[in-house]
Amino acid sequence: MKIITDQRCAGYSCEGHPERPARITDALEFLRGQNELPVVWAAPTGVDDATILRAHSARHLARLNEPEDFDADTPFHENIITFARASVAAALDALQAARAGENVFSLMRPPGHHATRDRAMGFCYLNNIAIAVLEAQATGAKRVAVFDFDVHHGNGTEAILLDRPGCAFFSIHQFPCFPGTGAANVGTNCFNYPVAPGVPRESYHATLVRALGDLKNFRPDLVAVSAGFDAYARDPLADGTLLAEDFHWLGGELRALNTPLFSLLEGGYSRDLPELIFAYLKGVDGQ
Numbered sequence: 521m522k523i524i525t526d527q528r529c530a531g532y533s534c535e536g537h538p539e540r541p542a543r544i545t546d547a548l549e550f551l552r553g554q555n556e557l558p559v560v561w562a563a564p565t566g567v568d569d570a571t572i573l574r575a576h577s578a579r580h581l582a583r584l585n586e587p588e589d590f591d592a593d594t595p596f597h598e599n600i601i602t603f604a605r606a607s608v609a610a611a612l613d614a615l616q617a618a619r620a621g622e623n624v625f626s627l628m629r630p631p632g633h634h635a636t637r638d639r640a641m642g643f644c645y646l647n648n649i650a651i652a653v654l655e656a657q658a659t660g661a662k663r664v665a666v667f668d669f670d671v672h673h674g675n676g677t678e679a680i681l682l683d684r685p686g687c688a689f690f691s692i693h694q695f696p697c698f699p700g701t702g703a704a705n706v707g708t709n710c711f712n713y714p715v716a717p718g719v720p721r722e723s724y725h726a727t728l729v730r731a732l733g734d735l736k737n738f739r740p741d742l743v744a745v746s747a748g749f750d751a752y753a754r755d756p757l758a759d760g761t762l763l764a765e766d767f768h769w770l771g772g773e774l775r776a777l778n779t780p781l782f783s784l785l786e787g788g789y790s791r792d793l794p795e796l797i798f799a800y801l802k803g804v805d806g807q
C-alpha cells in the first residue's frame with residue numbers, strides 16, 4: 521500500500537474545529553506503528569495552475585490568498601493555498617500510482633469534496649478529487665467514476681462533474697444533513713443515495729451495496745474514491761451507523777472491481793479515525 525502524505529499538512533488549525541491536525545498525525549502514528557499492512561510512504565509532488573483551473577475559476581484560486589474567512593465552517597488560514605495545493609498534488613500522485621497498478625491512499629488535509637468551482641466551503645478549499653478526475657480525462661481515461669462514501673454529500677464534486685461525458689459520480693450520504701443537497705439524482709451522471717439519519721446499520725449497508733452495483737454497471741476504467749469515515753457510528757458530526765468492519769468490507773468491494781483505484785481522505789472526525797482508515801486500507805489491500 522502506497523500512502524501519500526506530508527506531515528506539514530498538520531500545520532494549520534483553528535481552536536475547537538473538528539477538521540483538526542490530529543486527524544492526520546494520529547493516523548500517521550497508528551499506521552507507522554502497525555506491521556500487518558506493508559506501507560510504502562511517499563510525499564506529494566506539485567500541481568500547476570492549469571491543472572487546478574480545469575475545476576476552479578481563476579477568481580476562486582486568487583480568493584484563496586485573500587485573508588478573509590470563507591464561511592463559519594471554512595476559515596481563512598495563513599498559507600491555506602499552499603496546504604490546499606499540496607492536498608491536490610497528493611491526489612494527482614495517487615492517480616498516477618493507480619495507473620501504475622499500485623494500491624494507493626492520500627492521507628492529507630484539507631479535504632475537497634465540498635469545494636465548488638467558485639467557492640470554498642465545508643472545510644474544503646480546492647476539490648482534490650474533481651481535479652484528479654479532470655486530469656485523468658485529459659490524459660486518456662474514457663470512463664471515470666467517483667465513489668464518495670463520506671457521510672456528507674459531495675456537492676462540489678457533483679457540481680464540477682455534472683453532465684460531463686465519460687464520468688459519473690456516486691455518492692452515499694446522510695440526508696438531511698450538511699450541505700443540504702443530494703436528495704436525488706442530478707443530470708445525466710450524478711447518482712445520489714440518501715440515507716436517513718440513524719438508520720439501522722443493515723440499511724446503510726444495503727444502500728452501499730446498491731451504489732456499488734450501479735458503480736460496477738457503469739464499467740469504469742478508473743475509480744476515484746472520496747473516502748470519508750464520518751458515517752461511522754461514533755462520529756460526532758453525523759448520525760451514521762457504520763462500524764470499522766464496514767469500511768474494511770468497502771475496501772474489499774472496491775478492490776474486487778479489479779479496476780485502477782485511488783482513494784483520498786475526506787471527512788472522519790472521531791478519535792477512532794486511524795483504525796477506520798486502517799480497516800479500509802486492509803480491505804483495499806485484499807487482507
Ligand SMILES: [Zn+2]
Pocket residue numbers: 670671672748750786787788
Ligand atoms: Zn463528511
